[in-house]
Amino acid sequence: MSGKLKVIAAMSGGVDSAVAAARAVEAGHEVIGVHLALSSNPQKYRSGARGCCTVEDSHDARRAADVIGIPFYIWDMAEQFHAGVVENFLSEYQSGRTPNPCLRCNEKIKFEAVLVRAKALGFDAVVTGHYAITKEVNGVKTLNRAVDPEKDQSYVLAVLTADQISGAIFPLGDTVKDDVRKEAQARGLFVANKPDSHDICFVPSGDNAGWLRERLGSEVGPIVDQNGKELGQHNGAYTFTIGQRRGLNLTVPTPKGEPRYVLSIEPKTNTVVVGTHEALAVNKIVGQPPIWCGPAPELNKVYKGFAQVRAHGEPLPTKYQFDGTHLIADLDQPVFGLATGQALVIYEDDRVVGSATISETF
Amino acid sequence: MAVHSSQIYFDHAATTPMVQPAIDALTAQLLKTGNASSLHSTGRSIRKELEEARESIAKAAGCSAIDVIFTGTGTEADNLAIKGLYWLGAKAGKNIIITSTFEHHAVMDPIKWLQEHEGATVIEIPVSKTGSLDLTALQAAVTQHGAKVAFISIIHANNEIGTVQPIDQVVKIAGGIPVHSDAVQSFGKIDFNFNQLGLTAATISAHKVGGPLGVAALILKKGVNIEPVLHGGGQERDIRSGTFNAPGIIAFASAASNAMIHMQARDAKIRKLKSLLITKVLAAVPDAWVNGQSENSLPGVVNITFPGSDNEGLLLLLDMAGIACSTGSACSAGVHRPSHVLMAIGLTEDETTSSLRFSLGESNTEEEIDKLAAVIASVVEKSKSAANKKVSK
Ligand SMILES: Cc1ncc(COP(=O)(O)O)c(C=O)c1O
Numbered sequence: 095m096s097g098k099l100k101v102i103a104a105m106s107g108g109v110d111s112a113v114a115a116a117r118a119v120e121a122g123h124e125v126i127g128v129h130l131a132l133s134s135n136p137q138k139y140r141s142g143a144r145g146c147c148t149v150e151d152s153h154d155a156r157r158a159a160d161v162i163g164i165p166f167y168i169w170d171m172a173e174q175f176h177a178g179v180v181e182n183f184l185s186e187y188q189s190g191r192t193p194n195p196c197l198r199c200n201e202k203i204k205f206e207a208v209l210v211r212a213k214a215l216g217f218d219a220v221v222t223g224h225y226a227i228t229k230e231v232n233g234v235k236t237l238n239r240a241v242d243p244e245k246d247q248s249y250v251l252a253v254l255t256a257d258q259i260s261g262a263i264f265p266l267g268d269t270v271k272d273d274v275r276k277e278a279q280a281r282g283l284f285v286a287n288k289p290d291s292h293d294i295c296f297v298p299s300g301d302n303a304g305w306l307r308e309r310l311g312s313e314v315g316p317i318v319d320q321n322g323k324e325l326g327q328h329n330g331a332y333t334f335t336i337g338q339r340r341g342l343n344l345t346v347p348t349p350k351g352e353p354r355y356v357l358s359i360e361p362k363t364n365t366v367v368v369g370t371h372e373a374l375a376v377n378k379i380v381g382q383p384p385i386w387c388g389p390a391p392e393l394n395k396v397y398k399g400f401a402q403v404r405a406h407g408e409p410l411p412t413k414y415q416f417d418g419t420h421l422i423a424d425l426d427q428p429v430f431g432l433a434t435g436q437a438l439v440i441y442e443d444d445r446v447v448g449s450a451t452i453s454e455t456f
Numbered sequence: 457m458a459v460h461s462s463q464i465y466f467d468h469a470a471t472t473p474m475v476q477p478a479i480d481a482l483t484a485q486l487l488k489t490g491n492a493s494s495l496h497s498t499g500r501s502i503r504k505e506l507e508e509a510r511e512s513i514a515k516a517a518g519c520s521a522i523d524v525i526f527t528g529t530g531t532e533a534d535n536l537a538i539k540g541l542y543w544l545g546a547k548a549g550k551n552i553i554i555t556s557t558f559e560h561h562a563v564m565d566p567i568k569w570l571q572e573h574e575g576a577t578v579i580e581i582p583v584s585k586t587g588s589l590d591l592t593a594l595q596a597a598v599t600q601h602g603a604k605v606a607f608i609s610i611i612h613a614n615n616e617i618g619t620v621q622p623i624d625q626v627v628k629i630a631g632g633i634p635v636h637s638d639a640v641q642s643f644g645k646i647d648f649n650f651n652q653l654g655l656t657a658a659t660i661s662a663h664k665v666g667g668p669l670g671v672a673a674l675i676l677k678k679g680v681n682i683e684p685v686l687h688g689g690g691q692e693r694d695i696r697s698g699t700f701n702a703p704g705i706i707a708f709a710s711a712a713s714n715a716m717i718h719m720q721a722r723d724a725k726i727r728k729l730k731s732l733l734i735t736k737v738l739a740a741v742p743d744a745w746v747n748g749q750s751e752n753s754l755p756g757v758v759n760i761t762f763p764g765s766d767n768e769g770l771l772l773l774l775d776m777a778g779i780a781c782s783t784g785s786a787c788s789a790g791v792h793r794p795s796h797v798l799m800a801i802g803l804t805e806d807e808t809t810s811s812l813r814f815s816l817g818e819s820n821t822e823e824e825i826d827k828l829a830a831v832i833a834s835v836v837e838k839s840k841s842a843a844n845k846k847v848s849k
Contacts, residue, residue, distance in 0.1 A: 126772070126776075165775065165776070167768070167771075167772050167775075169768055170768065210842070210844075211769065211842040211843075212842075214769075214838060214839075214841040214842030214843075214844075215769050215772065215773060215838050215839065215842045216773075216838055
């Protein structure tokens with residue numbers, strides 16, 4: 095984006111968003127720092143230096159804004175976060191799918207609730223510390239991979255519509271993480287060495303399965319093979335992920351002694367189905383609803399591109415098409431252990447074409 | 457973008473600039489050495505000034521010097537009063553606390569703590585839509601539970617909406633039950649006389665009357681020997697320990713005396729500004745309303761609801777326009793909380809987050825109010841589209 099804009103810099107309290115805000119100031123924009131409070135009781139979600147919703151994080155964000163020299167506010171997005179991300183996370187697990195809450199947060203909070211509010215208050219765009227690149231092609235802004243393959247976050251941004259992308263600024267896409275840390279140091283931002291946030295910010299312990307069990311109960315159910323033969327028991331089907339191998343505690347070995355993997359989760363009967371690695375193979379992925387990060391593909395036309403199904407997964411060569419409702423990927427090579435609920439993201443080289451939530455695999 | 461240090465400051469109820477006599481007293485004291493508890497002449501000379509300060513604060517508050525127990529903050533004094541009076545009552549088998557629905561957090565939260573940790577039973581007396589305590593309900597509670605009530609605590613002037621409570625009548629209804637009143641907002645601004653009101657305890661704080669931060673007092677009737685919260689050297693009647701903050705206390709006394717001298721003139725000036733603010737803001741935003749305004753209120757505090765707006769957005773836009781005001785209380789992470797005070801006078805949660813407090817002080821001018829009036833309509837419009845709230849009225 096060119097020219098002087100009025101922008102909101104979403105500041106999590108981490109190093110990336112702090113450097114992004116500083117760069118936006120240097121680019122000549124009028125920048126206001128905003129920290130999103132995502133829990134109405136911030137200590138509740140996490141304490142420690144890794145999350146995105148603690149008292150320490152809001153303090154760190156405030157101090158970064160002070161160092162950069164920009165005004166700073168806290169926006170309470172707790173209600174929207176709970177409804178759009180936390181509840182969605184629980185209900186997806188309850189339905190036997192594996193959600194990606196960071197993606198939902200980008201979709202519902204950072205580039206929806208925040209961007210809408212920013213625009214209404216008279217701002218032009220939202221700046222974040224995501225690693226991705228936007229490029230203008232024929233007057234249309236497109237979303238592209240960052241130069242640092244380790245940090246590239248285009249996958250979790252693939253839920254943004256073309257409109258949302260045009261209201262987003264990602265100043266870090268051209269830089270590798272190490273250099274971002276060095277730059278933070280040079281700018282006097284004391285968050286320079288703050289550890290990256292991993293896992294899920296609203297799960298305080300990092301113990302995802304335990305957190306789910308606390309909220310969804312831990313009803314004992316059967317673990318069965320593909321023929322329905324019971325092999326063991328589990329404490330709550332939704333704490334399993336498709337492709338998972340560890341933690342099954344099965345005592346009955348397969349005839350050939352091969353390891354077994356979770357193939358599917360049936361929430362209605364509280365059953366976990368396991369089988370061999372080959373049975374995990376997926377050749378065709380169907381997702382909906384599609385979100386186009388740029389121009390939409392033509393209806394029913396088959397394109398060649400790449401599919402990505404995990405945040406830091408390999409790009410998988412594929413053919414893809416849009417049938418009016420579904421985004422369908424026909425993979426050149428099978429992929430193993432794919433959970434419904436995750437995002438299917440389609441790339442054309444480094445450009446994100448669009449995404450959809452995986453509803454079925456074959 | 458520059459941070460506005462020359463902002464129009466409409467947040468005097470949060471804290472107000474120090475007055476010159478208090479600055480002079482404080483800076484003079486900072487040059488002196490001496491622990492006011494020391495027995496040598498260096499210590500005694502500081503102690504002399506400190507006791508003079510205690511006497512002048514007592515005079516300003518209408519109590520005896522011995523009633524004044526200095527603390528670090530108003531919050532500390534409130535906690536000391538609430539916990540101390542409860543434990544004193546509990547020793548005699550009295551475990552009921554009577555309070556209102558719109559106390560400051562410094563009163564409300566220790567009471568909640570006593571309820572959760574010490575087995576206290578809490579009776580909350582409601583307040584009317586205009587922000588006055590329901591005396592009939594208070595009478596009924598006292599009649600029914602009197603013998604079991606440890607104490608009653610009712611705020612004198614509410615910090616969010618400014619309304620003043622009839623503490624004299626509360627004390628009358630209380631009969632022999634001890635009454636505490638948080639007078640942090642009223643002391644030095646409107647009539648407040650501890651003995652005349654017949655209180656057992658009251659809280660005052662220096663930084664709300666032009667004194668420094670970090671010094672306050674619990675006024676506690678002589679002979680009421682409550683348990684301390686801080687144990688140590690026993691400096692203040694064995695009820696509060698900690699080396700005397702002599703510079704702070706002496707500057708507090710200067711500010712308090714100064715406030716008493718100028719009270720009437722200040723009251724007239726600030727009330728006039730407040731009514732100007734109300735007239736102009738309501739003219740600019742016709743569907744806005746003033747919360748809890750009764751004749752009997754603080755001169756400088758006004759709380760206005762702008763239906764459909766969102767006070768996070770209002771505050772941001774006003775701040776960017778160089779105007780400081782307040783949305784009510786925020787938690788440690790800075791998250792806004794829906795105001796329990798505004799809920800207590802009947803606002804919906806949505807309406808509470810559409811409300812702003814403007815609090816005026818000595819430094820404000822008519823021109824500043826004109827500047828607010830000039831921007832408020834567009835600020836409210838923008839905030840409304842950002843908030844996207846449904847408006848029922
Ligand atoms: C009514 C009331 N009580 C208590 C306090 C707390 O006083 P302090 O800031 O001295 O802790 C305040 C100040 O915010 C107040 O307005």
